[in-house]
Ligand code: SF4
């Protein structure tokens with residue numbers, strides 16, 4: 199398969215697309231780098247966090263604003279309509295806490311949580 | 315020759331007496347470009363005026379014409395359009411090109427085959443809108459293939475050849491097609507507009523709905539591009555690939571020129587350079603853009619006086635035709651290199667003469683090089699001045715001495731002198 203054909207495949211079909219492409223040297227590379235949306239493609243961004251957002255489930259009215267605003271897509275909607283934050287990828291930007299209209303997301307220093 | 319062209323010209327009712335800028339617009343139309351985004355700037359304005367007229371009159375069915383607020387946005391929108399898999403075209407000049415600079419790097423780095431006509435003008439300040447190739451030459455390291463046109467017909471022809479080279483799946487690089495502002499952009503000449511069926515046959519098919527092989531924007535198949543690459547990643551290697559591709563493009567340029575000649579009957583040398591009366595020449599001038607066209611006449615007139623002089627028209631600056639220039643420099647005794655553009659503080663002060671010297675640095679027994687500059691900012695260069703320039707080279711060959719009045723080794727010809 200020529201290189202051009204190979205890129206075409208990689209580019210176009212979800213099925214044939216390898217999750218991770220391995221290149222041995224510069225000659226094998228496609229013309230440009232591209233990546234496909236997979237969970238955690240840039241690593242465990244939770245490592246960056248200084249502050250942790252904590253949803254107070256009691257006061258939450260399930261409006262979904264935090265879920266919509268989170269730039270990392272780390273807030274997950276659960277079956278019962280409540281929301282959960284995936285702490286492996288939550289980078290602690292605080293946007294959710296700022297946007298929550300009912301002020302039900304607390305933003306706490308990780309140090310103060312003693313690794314809970 | 316002349317009467318052949320005349321006959322051919324009269325045969326096709328599509329042929330026109332038009333300005334250089336309109337030739338660029340007709341070339342975009344013949345190439346069936348799908349997206350045009352442009353911002354007017356003198357002396358390019360009439361390219362985009364003509365194109366908007368075509369789109370308005372329904373002569374370019376399906377073509378989108380995007381109106382934007384600046385040149386930076388022109389190139390940004392071209393990037394978006396090209397990434398969805400469309401044939402794209404735009405045009406600019408001088409300051410507009412400088413304003414685009416960031417996006418120019420983006421285009422080459424994304425390997426998008428965008429073609430842009432440039433009606434070259436002198437950079438400001440002081441303000442200048444006339445022929446000077448400093449604008450396009452100062453974009454040297456953006457990764458765009460760069461070519462010059464010497465005639466009106468060449469503008470039309472070169473744009474067709476550009477799509478052929480740039481859209482080749484082994485190349486995928488953008489290209490500048492530059493010609494002197496006003497001298498070509500605003501003067502009229504008979505131009506052969508080729509039949510659509512023939513152009514369609516010559517050009518690669520328009521990209522299908524699946525886009526280019528390496529990139530394709532489609533919400534159904536999300537992908538991320540222009541990613542951040544850490545120093546330990548392949549950034550270095552991707553840059554290397556652009557250079558390697560640019561060098562390989564030489565061959566594709568030559569093939570495109572050959573096929574063009576076969577199809578349309580017009581010869582442009584090997585595509586990279588075009589020789590004029592070089593067979594028996596022992597002195598030669600390397601020159602590019604519109605000055606080259608008039609120089610043919612000057613060469614003829616000096617030859618009538620019995621001197622064996624020739625001319626080499628540089629058609630491509632990037633990729634630079636190193637092998638061809640070595641061959642010429644081995645053949646002649648004196649080679650003048652005429653720039654209409656500046657590269658301040660470079661070895662010669664002229665962008666092309668510096669390149670020529672670099673190309674020859676490892677070759678022994680080559681011609682003496684005389685870097686020359688003329689016609690900056692659209693300063694008129696008459697045929698008598700060009701003959702004078704050729705005679706300076708001839709004298710240099712006869713006496714073996716450099717001319718006087720050089721500025722750091724370069725002859726700035728045609729300066730104002732108030733008596
Ligand atoms: S802190 Fe930022 S990253 Fe984490 S859940 Fe809130 S919005 Fe998302």
Ligand code: SF4
Pocket residue numbers: 253254257258259260261262263264265281297298299300301302303
């Ligand atoms: S924004 Fe606040 S109230 Fe709305 S779902 Fe998120 S936590 Fe609950």
